[in-house]
Amino acid sequence: MSSFINQKDGIFPSVCSLDCPDQCGLLVHKKDGRIIKVTGDPNHPVTKGSICNKVRNITERIYDPKRLQYPLKRIGAKGEGRFERISWDEAIETITSRWKKNIRKNGPESILPYSFYGNMGLLNAEGMDRRFFHRLGASILDRTICSTAGAEGYKYTMGGSFGIDPEDTIHAKLFVFWGINAVSTNMHQVAIAQKARKKGAKIVVIDVHKNQTGRWADWFIPILPGTDSALALGIMHVLFAEHLVDREFLQEYTVGYEELQKHVLQYDPNTVSAITGVPVDDIVQLARMYGQTSPSFIRIGNGLQHHDNGGMNVRTIACLPALTGQWVVKGGGAIKGNSGYLAHNTAALQCPELLENKTTRVINMNRIGQALTELTPPIYSLYVYNSNPVVVAPETNKVIKGLSRDDLFVVVHDLFLTETATYADIVLPATSSYENTDFYTSYWHHYIQIQQPVIERYGEAKSNTEVFRLLAKAMGFTEACFEDSDEEMIRQALHYEENEHIDGIDFESLSTSQYLKAKDTTLFPGRLPTPSGKIELYSQSMEKDGYPPLPTYIPNVEESKFDYLFVPGPTHNFLNSTFSLSKKHIALEKELRLHMNVADAAAQGIQDGDRVKVWNNRGQCELVASIGENVLQGVVVTQGLWSDRPDMNQLVNALTPDRISDIGGGATFFSGRVNVTRIDES
Ligand SMILES: Nc1nc2c(c(=O)[nH]1)N[C@H]1C(S)=C(S)[C@@H](COP(=O)(O)OP(=O)(O)OC[C@H]3O[C@@H](n4cnc5c(=O)[nH]c(N)nc54)[C@H](O)[C@@H]3O)O[C@H]1N2
Ligand SMILES: Nc1nc2c(c(=O)[nH]1)N[C@H]1C(S)=C(S)[C@@H](COP(=O)(O)OP(=O)(O)OC[C@H]3O[C@@H](n4cnc5c(=O)[nH]c(N)nc54)[C@H](O)[C@@H]3O)O[C@H]1N2
Ligand code: SF4
Ligand SMILES: [Mo]
Numbered sequence: 001m002s003s004f005i006n007q008k009d010g011i012f013p014s015v016c017s018l019d020c021p022d023q024c025g026l027l028v029h030k031k032d033g034r035i036i037k038v039t040g041d042p043n044h045p046v047t048k049g050s051i052c053n054k055v056r057n058i059t060e061r062i063y064d065p066k067r068l069q070y071p072l073k074r075i076g077a078k079g080e081g082r083f084e085r086i087s088w089d090e091a092i093e094t095i096t097s098r099w100k101k102n103i104r105k106n107g108p109e110s111i112l113p114y115s116f117y118g119n120m121g122l123l124n125a126e127g128m129d130r131r132f133f134h135r136l137g138a139s140i141l142d143r144t145i146c147s148t149a150g151a152e153g154y155k156y157t158m159g160g161s162f163g164i165d166p167e168d169t170i171h172a173k174l175f176v177f178w179g180i181n182a183v184s185t186n187m188h189q190v191a192i193a194q195k196a197r198k199k200g201a202k203i204v205v206i207d208v209h210k211n212q213t214g215r216w217a218d219w220f221i222p223i224l225p226g227t228d229s230a231l232a233l234g235i236m237h238v239l240f241a242e243h244l245v246d247r248e249f250l251q252e253y254t255v256g257y258e259e260l261q262k263h264v265l266q267y268d269p270n271t272v273s274a275i276t277g278v279p280v281d282d283i284v285q286l287a288r289m290y291g292q293t294s295p296s297f298i299r300i301g302n303g304l305q306h307h308d309n310g311g312m313n314v315r316t317i318a319c320l321p322a323l324t325g326q327w328v329v330k331g332g333g334a335i336k337g338n339s340g341y342l343a344h345n346t347a348a349l350q351c352p353e354l355l356e357n358k359t360t361r362v363i364n365m366n367r368i369g370q371a372l373t374e375l376t377p378p379i380y381s382l383y384v385y386n387s388n389p390v391v392v393a394p395e396t397n398k399v400i401k402g403l404s405r406d407d408l409f410v411v412v413h414d415l416f417l418t419e420t421a422t423y424a425d426i427v428l429p430a431t432s433s434y435e436n437t438d439f440y441t442s443y444w445h446h447y448i449q450i451q452q453p454v455i456e457r458y459g460e461a462k463s464n465t466e467v468f469r470l471l472a473k474a475m476g477f478t479e480a481c482f483e484d485s486d487e488e489m490i491r492q493a494l495h496y497e498e499n500e501h502i503d504g505i506d507f508e509s510l511s512t513s514q515y516l517k518a519k520d521t522t523l524f525p526g527r528l529p530t531p532s533g534k535i536e537l538y539s540q541s542m543e544k545d546g547y548p549p550l551p552t553y554i555p556n557v558e559e560s561k562f563d564y565l566f567v568p569g570p571t572h573n574f575l576n577s578t579f580s581l582s583k584k585h586i587a588l589e590k591e592l593r594l595h596m597n598v599a600d601a602a603a604q605g606i607q608d609g610d611r612v613k614v615w616n617n618r619g620q621c622e623l624v625a626s627i628g629e630n631v632l633q634g635v636v637v638t639q640g641l642w643s644d645r646p647d648m649n650q651l652v653n654a655l656t657p658d659r660i661s662d663i664g665g666g667a668t669f670f671s672g673r674v675n676v677t678r679i680d681e682s
Contacts, residue, residue: 071426123439153313173196181569566636
């Protein structure tokens, strides 16, 4: 494979490596060997040359003077941030000799990897690292922080991550953006909807916060957090009552619609209105609109699933397009995630057979704070990459307490000295994706993409795959898979006869084409990978797993008597905590605000722009109040995973619960409660 490194000037194709459904095709503009600009690739069939503001400004991040260039070892106290430069040899030797000792004394499960998708490249996110930790026998991290609750919930209904082709949504006449801040988090779905709107399509947004997506909608429907399954059941009630369901489709392609019809009698609009805060008339009007418009498309977001009842929320909403038979209409149906079509050979990529002890303990990443402070036998070493748990994981104070343990050996591999890295014993510098070889599969559109290195490595930075090869060698692992090159790993991953959608996509064709589309992704007529082969409105699997077999509203945990439901979501100019250390992006984002309803603010004597303390039994933050009608009474919302600043305490996850969602072991970031108190500046 040709790399573009040696060509000092020119424009080269690439892929955005950030954890974003759009997975844009990029053009990287180089002059004198440096990236001077990143733009969208106009030939990319879905993203079509437009990219977000974050990545338009990404050179600020790639060449940020704060970027790590060398391995470091800690010389100050944990969290203090004092380090000195060491060589890679010393870094690898320090880590592996410590691990060998750990393993002799406490066994390999005393070591825990902690990673997520700071880089979506499959080799660097879930390739060589998985091989390494399987061979090491380390405790297994269950990577549940993002989408597992919804993915598992959706799977009960639809059998896997299979939605419609977003390119088809251009035909839709009704878009329901449900629990997704798409203007910020899925801008190309918004672009398609905007085009369809010019041809008469209507856009409905259902959210707990009238953010920029809500403002863009034709109809914004505010809802109380964690009550969406009740709203969906209320819509079903009206659809059945007013004969707006497609009986033929239900008969042919679903299981249990008769049971469902009886079951939803209890979710009449009055009952649902009392639960959701959505007026009765709006429930009825929404149901009629949904029942009478075709094609209708629901974009199911992540906001819905970061709740105690998140799995059931998604499972329930996923039933709606079946009621109206939308799955057989081009542009109708839903998308929660689409990664099923691009399934590749993960066994070849990750070598699970290297894990000898099949009963190795599994640790849910949402409980990292608890795992580091309470687990027995304890974790004695944590290796963090592609993630920043001090900022992104719930119960920050527990996480920090754990990371501060004197007997915990922490390694962090990142591009920056993140908040997490300040607690590390050894810090390793990571390459940016523009310095790597990798391949990508979107979880929204249907394309696989390849990436070749465009620039030289920054300083002494190394990619994840390189570091794990070095660690494997120093640990004395002799398996041939630790010698595989990046190119060989891509070949292995794409060799996968089980998935006919990627038939014919291999290293050569991908290198030539840059992006290739999954084939034959029409869902119906056809068999779904559910046990019955049909859409499971009634799910025996759920029954077996201890859940109600029919979609059901189960309220969130009533965790405390604090005044407000607290929804701290992501924001426009950061990507989770990525960019939260970048001057340019901070300037664009301005400040972290607490959105609050006028009535609540008045009752507490809080005015727009006041500094407020947001607190509960888990921790506290200091934010700036933003007062208006954008949230319902009893709800407060923040946007953005800001880092801690010396003058201001802004780690919102200090307030969030580490409870686990109903389904899939997911996070419950949005199901906590807080109090808000005005800070008296005097
Ligand atoms: N600009 C930008 N883009 C991103 C990210 C980012 O940080 N910044 N993060 C990326 C990642 S990792 C992910 S997972 C996705 C997340 O992106 P989305 O899928 O948009 O999910 P969230 O932003 O978490 O939440 C979406 C919306 O759900 C609302 N919400 C919260 N609780 C509820 C509820 O109970 N009911 C309803 N109806 N709405 C609710 C929130 O107010 C928010 O507007 O975006 C990706 N893209
Ligand atoms: N309160 C609240 N908390 C949340 C959320 C929320 O909505 N609200 N969203 C949750 C969700 S959906 C998600 S997905 C998680 C995301 O959480 P994380 O996956 O931790 O995401 P980031 O904060 O972007 O951190 C990624 C880190 O990986 C680093 N990185 C990037 N590329 C590489 C690489 O190639 N190698 C190495 N070694 N490092 C690299 C980046 O510099 C960055 O520090 O956060 C969750 N936390
Ligand atoms: S963050 Fe998302 S929208 Fe922005 S360039 Fe990357 S893939 Fe595209
Ligand atoms: Mo996520």
